[in-house]
Amino acid sequence: MDAQAASDFERILEADAAFVEHFLDEALDGRTRGGEIARPTRLVAAMRHGVLNGGKRLRPFLVLETAALFGGNRDAALRVAGALECVHCYSLIHDDLPAMDDDDMRRGQPTVHKAFNEAAAILAGDSLLTYAFDLIAGEGTDLPAAHKLALVAGLARAAGMGGMAGGQALDLEAEASRPDEAGIIRLQAMKTGALIRYACEAGAIVAGAPDRDRETLAEFGAAIGLAFQLADDLLDETSSAEVMGKATGKDAGAGKATLVALHGQDWARRQLDGLAAQAEDLLEPFGEQAAILRAASRFIVSRRR
């Protein structure tokens, strides 16, 4: 991609990440807020370990920049972005558990069940998921009630049995069930795609964008979500643990069906180009205003880790 656009994008991605990181650091500070009950110190520490880990914050970025595209309230967008990151981090904490993907390291740090213990990791994940709905529905989010409800219902659907959690359940069965191509696409659309799709749609909801634009952004999110997973599978085959900060080559090792395993790396790269083009087409009506989302789509397609 064009060097200037790439450097603008990286600067904004980093700024948004710092913005969200600061918000989550304050929100999860372990002190009592308003209620009579103090927060359990160790639980909050485990939640912080799972959240404040220097992630790229791609999903919050998508919420913030989609909301900005439609002139949405940035404070409200930040709370929704923070909520979505809580859900993403809960899913990583639970996915890393020994009974699930059994990973000891995440972004170069011990995973929550390694740094604390399994019970703390289960409860930290549960609490982050629950807190996400508190963040959106709570009085602190200055949006019309109807928009907040659409955000709550949308998040629950994207994260639940018909979305992320359902996709993870299918993924755990995939070694035994050996899904076909349609099965893999469905699984990935649920496991990774649903939350990225929601991130883009949520920004449009925060800003009160018209239904048609909201639907277009959801489609954009679905396209880059699929690209994200494809790039991830490609990286799993081609990259090293050192670069990724987590174990790689696990899918092939486990004999897990991915589109890359099915069709090869060249096919995957062509597919990524196609998804990037599709994403750009969807942004066409928004012109220059959507430059940052366009750069995000190119970043996802070409990312090296």
Place this chain on the structure above:
Amino acid sequence: MDAQAASDFERILEADAAFVEHFLDEALDGRTRGGEIARPTRLVAAMRHGVLNGGKRLRPFLVLETAALFGGNRDAALRVAGALECVHCYSLIHDDLPAMDDDDMRRGQPTVHKAFNEAAAILAGDSLLTYAFDLIAGEGTDLPAAHKLALVAGLARAAGMGGMAGGQALDLEAEASRPDEAGIIRLQAMKTGALIRYACEAGAIVAGAPDRDRETLAEFGAAIGLAFQLADDLLDETSSAEVMGKATGKDAGAGKATLVALHGQDWARRQLDGLAAQAEDLLEPFGEQAAILRAASRFIVSRRR
């Protein structure tokens, strides 16, 4: 308690339980509804195993009967009651995991991780928690947006780090930290109390009851929630696994601090009488209309299993 009131209460408790069981059976039927993505069969089966188990459905009963006290919409109350039961059942599924309380049996049946496996139990719990917010916020719940938001935020707070999940985290630490009486009361108010308190408050919110009545019902819920936990601790010392359908005597065996262990069984029974009197006082303004809630409070104090 008066024999007629007791028999009326048991009849209504059973009818409400059947009503909620039927609703959840339909809601979690594993078939696709509206969306393009089918639900993952095995995940839904694990969720059903954890939910459709013939429980007493005390929390849903409290939502339904508190809503009825204020003339609330019974269909909307049912969806909120079902959502609350999903949250309660998620907590049981996760609490039963080997890394937590490590229980193999629940209501005379194998727990979800025994009937399926640990990964399925983690994801089934996650999905039930998530689905609860979908149920309340979704279009199917015919309530004003402001009421739905209050229900979502209230549930998130009752279930999260400052409520049920936080209480479970403190409980897991209690063997090592040996909390004092105030610590135990706080822990129990979070772990068991918060959700029962919310059940009563939620019924008032569903019905759009005035703030003062809503607060009174929340206090009633807090009193019977405390009584519920005290009765549970008493039963853990005095009852058998055969009657309870789950392991008993675990608290004493683990050297876990409970108010019963601290003050003895006679003190606990006097305390229960005091809480029952407090609960009845709170219902006094509602007269005969609150007879069923009054009977519920007596049931909780005197329950044998």
